[in-house]
Structures are given as structure tokens and as C-alpha cells.
Amino acid sequence: xxxxxxxxxxxxxxxxxxxxxxxxxxxxxxxxxxxxxxxxxxxxxxxxxxxxxxxxxxxxxxxxxxxxxxxxxxxxxxxxxxxxxxxxxxxxxxxxxxxxxxxxxxxxxxxxxxxxxxxxxxxxxxxxxxxxxxxxxxxxxxxxxxxxxxxxxxxxxxxxxxxxxxxxxxxxxxxxxxxxxxxxxxxxxxxxxxxxxxxxxxxxxxxxxxxxxxxxxxxxx
Amino acid sequence: xxxxxxxxxxxxxxxxxxxxxxxxxxxxxxxxxxxxxxxxxxxxxxxxxxxxxxxxxxxxxxxxxxxxxxxxxxxxxxxxxxxxxxxxxxxxxxxxxxxxxxxxxxxxxxxxxxxxxxxxxxxxxxxxxxxxxxxxxxxxxxxxxxxxxxxxxxxxxxxxxxxxxxxxxxxxxxxxxxxxxxxxxxxxxxxxxxxxxxxxxxxxxxxxxxxxxxxxxxxxxxxxxxx
Numbered sequence: 001x002x003x004x005x006x007x008x009x010x011x012x013x014x015x016x017x018x019x020x021x022x023x024x025x026x027x028x029x030x031x032x033x034x035x036x037x038x039x040x041x042x043x044x045x046x047x048x049x050x051x052x053x054x055x056x057x058x059x060x061x062x063x064x065x066x067x068x069x070x071x072x073x074x075x076x077x078x079x080x081x082x083x084x085x086x087x088x089x090x091x092x093x094x095x096x097x098x099x100x101x102x103x104x105x106x107x108x109x110x111x112x113x114x115x116x117x118x119x120x121x122x123x124x125x126x127x128x129x130x131x132x133x134x135x136x137x138x139x140x141x142x143x144x145x146x147x148x149x150x151x152x153x154x155x156x157x158x159x160x161x162x163x164x165x166x167x168x169x170x171x172x173x174x175x176x177x178x179x180x181x182x183x184x185x186x187x188x189x190x191x192x193x194x195x196x197x198x199x200x201x202x203x204x205x206x207x208x209x210x211x212x213x214x215x216x217x218x219x220x221x
Numbered sequence: 222x223x224x225x226x227x228x229x230x231x232x233x234x235x236x237x238x239x240x241x242x243x244x245x246x247x248x249x250x251x252x253x254x255x256x257x258x259x260x261x262x263x264x265x266x267x268x269x270x271x272x273x274x275x276x277x278x279x280x281x282x283x284x285x286x287x288x289x290x291x292x293x294x295x296x297x298x299x300x301x302x303x304x305x306x307x308x309x310x311x312x313x314x315x316x317x318x319x320x321x322x323x324x325x326x327x328x329x330x331x332x333x334x335x336x337x338x339x340x341x342x343x344x345x346x347x348x349x350x351x352x353x354x355x356x357x358x359x360x361x362x363x364x365x366x367x368x369x370x371x372x373x374x375x376x377x378x379x380x381x382x383x384x385x386x387x388x389x390x391x392x393x394x395x396x397x398x399x400x401x402x403x404x405x406x407x408x409x410x411x412x413x414x415x416x417x418x419x420x421x422x423x424x425x426x427x428x429x430x431x432x433x434x435x436x437x438x439x440x441x442x443x444x445x446x447x448x
Binding site: 056057058059072073074075076077078080085091092093094095097098101102133134135136137138139140141144145171172173174175176 | 248249250251252274276298299300301303305308309312319321322323324325326327328329331332343344345346347348349350351391392393394395396397398399400401428444445446
């Protein structure tokens, strides 16, 4: 097999995507991680760097999953998984927890998404206007309320269509909210010009990336 | 002598009317007032509007109440769960109304009701289908929508400790919506794992002051049982 430009590249794995996002979170930030791949980010915060994780159900200062024999039955995160509490952690009720979100106190929220548009629009809660039982949870609060919204997602759907688009076709979670995207193919900022490529998977060319992206890509100025 | 602690579920549930708005604490399996839901099933009130984060799981508690045809409408943020079969069946059959509310807006609507705030502006939902039909206002350069407070006729609360004045504490993530349901409801009913002597809860540790609570029943059921 000849090595064509499109077969030589190596997409980032999910742990690598999480690791890349984790590396960009500075010490001291208060961070909410969405359900799914974003949750993996907490495993990759560099040793010695203090980042405080928040969960919508009133948990601030959340630690990793417990050992099986050390589960606290009352200590879960918003994904309904058992978690631990770090020294310095605190509990609060739902309105205070969402005050942290809606009051602009969270430095960062990282969510998964179905689609992100070049103007920062995000669609991550319903895949059609007629979803039988739509479920929004805290996604709209997080997208509208956190100081920054990053998205961690696969670059394309299973059938190969781009999740980066010029305009979201699915119902919006929030308009103009996304600031950065980490995919299995690239890291991109959302700017006034649209998507700006910050980095790409090893071996991938800008042309390859553009061919897999449903919106115009730009390079940093 | 003030004593909000009652001795039976029947006493706790007395007076709940058909058509009541019921605010329900709990998130996931934690902090769910399941004994109170069983009590409400037994009590018989019907045509209820229930506000809760989720729309019940399996065939117990809220799911059972819905399965018995006692719930007219669900107000929630996330009607899915590990086993949402009852809700989904009723919803597909058009036998239950659903009002989807962003989770933070749901919590704030309850707090607002408890605080005497009839409505409030929020950025959550602006530019989405949640904003359709709602009043929009620009304040300091940002657009907000008006959300109404959500007052309960009845609040069902699960607490860790309670005393006879109705002061409450909660355990870990079991707090969630419970303090909000207590403050937002005209009749706040509590199941508590532990009953303390008056003064036995440090005033610094009280989370829900007794003024928000009407009746308490001792329900020492132990730990929540997974998902």
C-alpha cells in the first residue's frame, strides 16, 4: 500500500483528547465536566496542579472514582456515578450549585456535542425537533453560564459527516457559546473568523482536515 | 409545645388534595423521598402535577404513582433514567404532559417561589426552543428570558436529621433539590433518617431551618440502593 496523505495520519484516542484538554487547564480553575468523554479529563490533570471539579448535583471539590470497597452510597456525581470528595470539598443544594454555573463563577465547562457551528453555536441535547422525550438536564445552564465553554467530541459522526458545521441543524443548547473544540483530529478555537486550527493529529494535513470538516477552517494569524 | 414530628404516614399525608402541585426532592437514587411517594400512593390524591429532576425509574416511587394514572403532568429537566419505561409508555400514549425545564432554571424556579420572587430573568435557554413564547429583555447588553417561579402545594423531602421544630440536615449529595422543595411548598413533608432532640443539631449545621417545614416522619431506611 502506498502511503497516501489520507491514510497516514493517526487520530487522537479518547484518552489523548482528554489529556490535551487537561493540559490546557491552568491551576486554580473551577471546572465542570460533562457526561461522557469530558469526564475523562479529570484523570489527566498534571500531578501537582490543583484544579477544582464541580458537579451539578451540589458537589464541589470532587475526586476520582472510589475503590470498590470504599463506595459512599450518598456520594454521586451528575452522571449518577460514585465519586470521592477531596479535602476542601463541599456540598450545596441545587440552586446554589447552579448559582455557581449561572452566576459566572465556573472558569470552564467542557461538554460533549452533536454539532458545533463556526459561530460558537452548540447543539448537544436533542437530535431532532420531535425527540420523543427530550432531556436537557443542566446543559443549557452550563453553556450559557460558565465563563468558557469547551467541547470534547469526535470530529465526525459514525457515518462520517462532520460535527463541525456552518449552522447547527439540531436544536441549540446555546448560541455563540463555544470557545474551543478538542476532537480526535484537531484542536480548534472558535473566533470571529470561525474555526481556527491550533493543532492536528500526527500526519494529518490541513487539506485532509478541511475535507472532513463541514465549515471553513482558518489558520492562526 | 411545637412538635412537627408525626407518628404515622397517614398523619403526615393528611389533607393532600387532588390536583396538587407536588415538588419532589432527589437526584439519581440519592435523596429520593421514596417512603413519602409510597405514602402519597396510599393517600390517594390524583390529577397531580409533579416537579422533579427525573421522571421516575423502574416501577417504584414516582414511576409507580405515574403508572397508577395519578400524575397529569411532569415538570423535569431529564425525563430519562436507567429505566424510564413507565414515563416513556405514558408519554408516547399521550397520557402525561411533559414540561422540560433546564436543571438550573428548575432549581431557581423553586428557590424563587420560596423567596417570594414571582419570576426572574435568566440567560439560560436564550436562543433555544426553551425561549419560545417567553418575555425577552436586554439588561446591560445581554439578553435574558423571564421564567416564572414554581410554587408547590406539597413538597416531599428526604433529610438526614430532623428535630421537632423541623430543622433539617442532609447527607452528601442527598441534599440536591430537597431544601428547595421544602422552602417552595405550602405544605412541606419530610422523611428523616434520624430524629434528634431539640438542640441536638448544631445551629451552624442546620441546612433547612424549621420555618420551611411542616411535618416530619422518622423513616430510617438506611442507604440508597444503587441505580
